[in-house]
Amino acid sequence: MGSETHPSQGRPVRDLVREVVTKLATDELPLLEGLLELDDATAVRRLNGHGQRREPLGFGVGEIAVLVTPVAWLALDQAARRIGDIAMERASRESVGALRRLFRRSRPPVMVPPLTREQLAEVKRLVLETAEQRGLAAAQASEVANAVVAGLILADPSSSNDGGPDSPAVAGSTPEG
Numbered sequence: 001m002g003s004e005t006h007p008s009q010g011r012p013v014r015d016l017v018r019e020v021v022t023k024l025a026t027d028e029l030p031l032l033e034g035l036l037e038l039d040d041a042t043a044v045r046r047l048n049g050h051g052q053r054r055e056p057l058g059f060g061v062g063e064i065a066v067l068v069t070p071v072a073w074l075a076l077d078q079a080a081r082r083i084g085d086i087a088m089e090r091a092s093r094e095s096v097g098a099l100r101r102l103f104r105r106s107r108p109p110v111m112v113p114p115l116t117r118e119q120l121a122e123v124k125r126l127v128l129e130t131a132e133q134r135g136l137a138a139a140q141a142s143e144v145a146n147a148v149v150a151g152l153i154l155a156d157p158s159s160s161n162d163g164g165p166d167s168p169a170v171a172g173s174t175p176e177g
Contacts, residue, residue: 010113011155013040013076017069020147024140025068032069040110044077068144071134075127076148080112083119115152124149 014036021032035043047070115123124145131141 010111011152012109012111013073013080014043014109016076016112016148016151016155017073019151020072020144021069023147024143028067028069031067035069035073040077044074047074068136068140071127071131071136071141071144072148075123075130076112077110078130079119079123079126080110082122083113083115112152112155114155120149120152123152 018032018036021028035046038046112123127145127148128141131144136144
């Protein structure tokens with residue numbers, strides 16, 4: 001499966017979304033399988049509702065507005081891009097331009113690198129915010145956020161997150177949010 005990677009390199013967003021959906025919303029697997037056939041940028045556009053001329057999945061965006069799949073995918077994509085933007089700012093402009101030209105044609109999957117405790121807390125906040133915007137109930141939003149963060153923590157065995165009471169996956173993880 002071309003998306004396997006070493007944990008220290010991060011994890012593809014699509015793999016993390018598959019884990020969350022498999023754990024929390026198995027009824028959404030047909031939707032997810034349809035999205036996995038697309039590249040990441042196209043999947044995000046479809047989930048956001050941008051550029052919808054045809055409905056290749058057989059239904060409109062309004063019908064998927066309160067599902068787990070778009071909440072997890074959009075929040076993880078946004079987090080990965082924010083973290084990537086910070087890393088890109090540190091690189092020289094010349095090498096960034098060369099990398100963009102190199103990857104423009106092949107569109108690699110969006111990756112979530114190993115994250116710090118603060119970044120994990122930010123991802124959790126993004127998932128909760130996205131869930132609220134999309135109308136997910138608070139208990140389900142919290143469950144999705146916890147599953148996403150747990151997947152990120154488990155993806156990086158070298159992480160300093162030990163699952164203790166201060167861990168973002170545990171702190172504030174009551175069903176009420």
